[in-house]
Amino acid sequence: MDCVKLVFFMLYTFLCQLAFSSSSPHLCPIDQALSLLQFKNMFNINPNASDYCYDISTGVEIQSYPRTLFWNKSTDCCSWDGVHCDKMIGLVIELDLRCSQLQGKFHSNGSLFQLFNLKRLDLSFNNFTGSLISPKFGEFSSLMHLDLLDSGFTGIIPSEICHLSKLRSAYLD
Ligand SMILES: *[C@@H]1O[C@H](CO)[C@@H](O)[C@H](O)[C@H]1NC(C)=O
Ligand SMILES: *[C@@H]1O[C@H](CO)[C@@H](O)[C@H](O)[C@H]1NC(C)=O
Ligand SMILES: *[C@@H]1O[C@H](CO)[C@@H](O)[C@H](O)[C@H]1NC(C)=O
Ligand SMILES: *[C@@H]1O[C@H](CO)[C@@H](O)[C@H](O)[C@H]1NC(C)=O
Numbered sequence: 001m002d003c004v005k006l007v008f009f010m011l012y013t014f015l016c017q018l019a020f021s022s023s024s025p026h027l028c029p030i031d032q033a034l035s036l037l038q039f040k041n042m043f044n045i046n047p048n049a050s051d052y053c054y055d056i057s058t059g060v061e062i063q064s065y066p067r068t069l070f071w072n073k074s075t076d077c078c079s080w081d082g083v084h085c086d087k088m089i090g091l092v093i094e095l096d097l098r099c100s101q102l103q104g105k106f107h108s109n110g111s112l113f114q115l116f117n118l119k120r121l122d123l124s125f126n127n128f129t130g131s132l133i134s135p136k137f138g139e140f141s142s143l144m145h146l147d148l149l150d151s152g153f154t155g156i157i158p159s160e161i162c163h164l165s166k167l168r169s170a171y172l173d
Helices: 002-022 030-041 135-139
Strands: 083-085 092-096 120-122 145-147 169-171
Touching: 030 092
Parallel strands: 092 120, 120 145, 145 169
Antiparallel strands: 083 092
């Protein structure tokens, strides 16, 4: 009798562990992961893309490295380098891709603009030479911090960006 109970108990704990491990949080919604991967694929990695990188708040020089290189579908996008999610709702709210050796044209049809919930976007110190600052940046209605410093963007700053009501800081050049 005791032995049967023991077996049931073991089975029960085993099933519980199984249930918990399979429900271990995979936060990132698939559409957000796909948007990020599409964004990644728009650019080449060039170690020379930014010859100089520094932390804007401290002025301390930082080493560039290709953050997007190891982004892949096999892992939760909330754990990807430079990607931060809201732990409660699992949406991508911060993208920190400064000094990431990204090079290429930034198209206004890019999938980045599908990450509607971004609060912080840092693309500084990359080489998007010849890209215009798209009015679509104005669609990030939750955006509080935008950093496009030394990233090769040209042209006028669209008025849509000025209309972002939550914006606290913006570094554009
Ligand atoms: C990066 O710069 C080095 C030294 O100037 C050069 O040899 C190399 O070809 C460059 N790499 C690319 C991908 O442009
Ligand atoms: C930046 O990108 C442009 C256009 O793709 C390229 O011509 C230029 O050499 C790049 N700059 C550096 C420092 O690699
Ligand atoms: C996927 O990402 C993980 C975590 O960064 C990395 O260890 C793995 O090598 C990557 N796989 C591929 C196919 O790039
Ligand atoms: C985005 O626009 C560029 C240039 O206009 C074009 O080459 C590219 O195919 C477009 N991409 C998509 C996904 O529509």
